[in-house]
Amino acid sequence: MRDAMLGLGKAPAAPPADTLATDFTRALADFDACRYASLAVRLPRLIRAGHAHTPGGTEDDYKRLAMSYLLATRMLVKLDEQQLGWMAADRARQFAEAAGDVLAVAESARQLAVLARKAGWHGEALSIALSAADHPDLRDAGRAGAAVRGLLVQSAAYTVARRGDRDGMRELTDEAAAIAKELGGATLVRDHGGGFSPLTVQLHRISAENYAGDPLAALAAARSISLRALPSVERRSRALSDVAVTYDRLGRRSDCIRTLLAAEHCAPQETHARPATKSLISSLLVSGPTSTELRGLAVRSGVLA
Incomplete structure (x- = not known):
């Protein structure tokens, strides 16, 4: 992603606009489904191709590139890559303004x-x-x-x-x-x-x-949500991660671990990649007794070798 944003490497031939539209739809579907390994290939390619279209491009070309950079920003924020995140968000703003979107x-x-x-x-x-x-x-x-x-x-x-x-x-x-x-x-x-x-x-x-400091209110909000009704796997995984944090703040260790395992089952690539979740797993390893389940989660998430 960094190389694509910096324009490093060989520039691709500009694909047809309808191909780019389809590729963006697939990239968004990868994000929503937490298929980040696929997204890591598709999104930089989409940004390179988008730039190949923008010199003298149409409003649709600028809008598509803006949306690609917005998707990149969401992923970079999730991975706590703030420097690239700032660059992506600012480029999204520039291309969105150029498109009048x-x-x-x-x-x-x-x-x-x-x-x-x-x-x-x-x-x-x-x-x-x-x-x-x-x-x-x-x-x-x-x-x-x-x-x-x-x-x-x-x-x-x-x-x-x-x-x-x-x-x-x-x-x-x-x-x-x-x-x-x-x-x-x-x-x-x-x-x-x-x-x-x-x-x-x-x-x-x-x-x-x-x-805001009220995990009991957070838990009440969580109990009002149907996970199945949330619009994507990414949102369901985010809900489970937030509930795990809530249980941790309430001192409910076993519920926290159980919920992290549920989040992993829902979206393994999200759970294994997100720094905030990995930090929570690390704190659980040192704050109390470990279990086979917790250690396995830590290994799969790269927290333990």
């Missing part, structure tokens, strides 16, 4: 807010998310625009949670929930952050309550 511009702002939050720049992260949510163009973009606005408000809530402001987090999360309720029960903007619906707001609430 209001939704992709807003989603690139959300990803920049995520990266700012991870860097500890909470004030900047909050400003980026809320400014994008209030942009007039987004408010004029219909139901999809409202859904992306909900995702931005949700991101702002998570940033407030990181600052320990439980009341502010709940106020913003309730605002996102109200937007989702107005839009009905369907999952909208599936290719933006995993989609937006009342269910995905509840999923967000698990980690937000954890970071």
